[in-house]
Amino acid sequence: MIGRCGAAALEAVLPWTCLACGRIQGGPGLCAACWSRMPWIAPPQCVRCGTPFDVGAGNAARGRICAACAGRPPVVAATRAALRYDAASRGLVLGFKHADRLHGAPVFADWLRRAGADLLPGAGLIAPVPLHWSRLAWRRYNQAAVLARHVAARSEVPCAVDLLVRRRRTPSQGDLSREGRRRNVAGAFAIGRRWRDRLSGRRIILVDDVITSGATLAACARVLLDGGAAAVDGLAIAQVVDPVGADLHPGSAAPTDLSSTLP
Numbered sequence: 001m002i003g004r005c006g007a008a009a010l011e012a013v014l015p016w017t018c019l020a021c022g023r024i025q026g027g028p029g030l031c032a033a034c035w036s037r038m039p040w041i042a043p044p045q046c047v048r049c050g051t052p053f054d055v056g057a058g059n060a061a062r063g064r065i066c067a068a069c070a071g072r073p074p075v076v077a078a079t080r081a082a083l084r085y086d087a088a089s090r091g092l093v094l095g096f097k098h099a100d101r102l103h104g105a106p107v108f109a110d111w112l113r114r115a116g117a118d119l120l121p122g123a124g125l126i127a128p129v130p131l132h133w134s135r136l137a138w139r140r141y142n143q144a145a146v147l148a149r150h151v152a153a154r155s156e157v158p159c160a161v162d163l164l165v166r167r168r169r170t171p172s173q174g175d176l177s178r179e180g181r182r183r184n185v186a187g188a189f190a191i192g193r194r195w196r197d198r199l200s201g202r203r204i205i206l207v208d209d210v211i212t213s214g215a216t217l218a219a220c221a222r223v224l225l226d227g228g229a230a231a232v233d234g235l236a237i238a239q240v241v242d243p244v245g246a247d248l249h250p251g252s253a254a255p256t257d258l259s260s261t262l263p
């Protein structure tokens, strides 16, 4: 792991490369061509689940809330992501997750800050969705924690990387039914010892790299709400938005098979 000074020195020597295609360019982030082909999520969107209204159920939206959220409010009060998770954004997200593309973290955090601009003011804590320790040892870092730290450093909100702990390792969610996914992550999370009795009245923003079915985020939110949090929001680089909502909305359609591309 390169220290902060070492990383700064490397940046001074190495040229910037596009996070998606790897071409050399004049600054950090994406080249113009990759930027223009990324599936950015833009308003108008549901103020709760974040689904842009140009997707399916947006047609049935009531005011600023989509029909699914109006019918049954999601456990995660508000979800925001910079990108739709699809064929165009998948490589970028998986690269950050698996390929030690840590140098992209400040750029991704800027995207998160923009996507979560309406959530960050007044939030009580920013925290990552935790990895199980065994996975952390293998992967060496929790990409969600890296993101959470960078987003917190760019806002007034304090970061709590140890807010949640993963008590057991959960199998991949990809091939499970909706009920199966809910059961898979039920009881998998707990509030970190340092934070018990300190959540009362706080609105918490949970950070992850990608939200697929939303089952993991919902399980984390339930634990925090049971622990006294006032509300829980979600913020990610990318989110599956078609079909609308998936597990964030109890009773909605099965999620797209894109989730099965994740480990």
Ligand SMILES: [Zn+2]
Residues within 6 Å of the ligand: 018, 019, 020, 021, 022, 023, 030, 031, 032, 033, 034, 035
């Ligand atoms: Zn590029």
Ligand SMILES: [Zn+2]
Residues within 6 Å of the ligand: 046, 047, 048, 049, 050, 051, 065, 066, 067, 068, 069, 070
């Ligand atoms: Zn919605």
